[in-house]
Amino acid sequence: MKKVSDILPYFLNELLDFYDENELKSIMYISIDFHLGLTKSGTILQSERILKDEEILVFINIVDRLQKMEPIQYIISETKFYGLSFHTMKGILVPRPETEELVDWIIKDNKESEKKYLDIGTGSGCIIISLAKNLKGMFDAIDISKKSIRISEENSIKNKVNINLKQKDILHSELKGEWDIIVSNPPYVLRSEKKVMNKNVLNWEPETALFVEDTDPLLFYEEISKKALTVLSKNGYLYFEINENFGNETIKLLEEIGFVNIELKKDINGKDRMIKAMCK
Numbered sequence: 001m002k003k004v005s006d007i008l009p010y011f012l013n014e015l016l017d018f019y020d021e022n023e024l025k026s027i028m029y030i031s032i033d034f035h036l037g038l039t040k041s042g043t044i045l046q047s048e049r050i051l052k053d054e055e056i057l058v059f060i061n062i063v064d065r066l067q068k069m070e071p072i073q074y075i076i077s078e079t080k081f082y083g084l085s086f087h088t089m090k091g092i093l094v095p096r097p098e099t100e101e102l103v104d105w106i107i108k109d110n111k112e113s114e115k116k117y118l119d120i121g122t123g124s125g126c127i128i129i130s131l132a133k134n135l136k137g138m139f140d141a142i143d144i145s146k147k148s149i150r151i152s153e154e155n156s157i158k159n160k161v162n163i164n165l166k167q168k169d170i171l172h173s174e175l176k177g178e179w180d181i182i183v184s185n186p187p188y189v190l191r192s193e194k195k196v197m198n199k200n201v202l203n204w205e206p207e208t209a210l211f212v213e214d215t216d217p218l219l220f221y222e223e224i225s226k227k228a229l230t231v232l233s234k235n236g237y238l239y240f241e242i243n244e245n246f247g248n249e250t251i252k253l254l255e256e257i258g259f260v261n262i263e264l265k266k267d268i269n270g271k272d273r274m275i276k277a278m279c280k
């Protein structure tokens with residue numbers, strides 16, 4: 001590996017047994033963007049640029065870690081989400097593109113007025129920080145994980161927004177306050193779905209952020225909805241990211257709890273992925 005144009009063949013040669021070609025190319029462009037500051041077209045335009053020794057070492061190290069199925073977002077300690085940059089590390093869920101769609105929905109719905117927002121299970125802080133960057137109001141977030149609160153704090157400073165963060169277990173504590181909008185992307189992957197998941201998620205991403213027992217798939221949705229009903233303002237909204245296989249069940253649950261005007265929305269891949277419901 002001597003110049004920029006050698007990086008692609010090097011990645012393909014070393015990693016095609018581990019990743020499919022399209023995924024690998026996108027990982028490579030993320031790495032090049034992060035370490036060389038080149039976009040996809042910049043990579044082509046500067047294909048003859050000679051790599052410095054330290055740059056070659058960086059790419060060798062990335063490939064080594066990718067062979068161990070470590071997510072690229074942990075290797076470079078960064079994820080781009082809704083046009084912002086978030087520090088990510090082991091123990092914190094990597095923000096996903098589906099969640100950007102949920103954020104986009106909330107932003108489009110709430111552009112006009114100033115509101116109070118609460119994010120439950122904030123992880124890297126990607127949802128609440130993106131809302132704070134694009135909307136007017138007050139922004140609160142909770143998570144059971146101390147590490148998540150620390151990283152969200154760091155991400156809020158990095159993105160120059162003010163968020164009130166608190167370590168809290170939503171399943172075993174009361175919610176006190178009043179909010180106009182509550183949002184959550186809680187753990188929703190069934191334990192039985194583990195066997196079809198990629199190693200780079202299973203071996204690296206936090207269990208507490210991902211899984212629920214098959215016997216109680218809507219545990220978080222039920223607890224959060226019941227608590228939300230007591231703290232949401234009149235005509236306030238609850239937004240959830242959901243497991244694609246539980247759209248109708250989640251609607252039924254929200255109706256039973258007392259929410260109205262419930263709307264289910266598909267993600268870009270045509271899967272039931274998010275829900276909003278009004279508190280009357």
Ligand SMILES: C[S@@+](CC[C@H](N)C(=O)[O-])C[C@H]1O[C@@H](n2cnc3c(N)ncnc32)[C@H](O)[C@@H]1O
Binds near residue numbers: 094099142168187
């Ligand atoms: C699916 S992740 C979502 C993270 C982030 N909001 C995102 O969209 O990338 C779920 C988050 O819920 C948190 N969590 C799990 N159990 C919780 C609980 N009982 N109370 C509060 N947060 C919890 C996890 O630590 C994790 O950060």
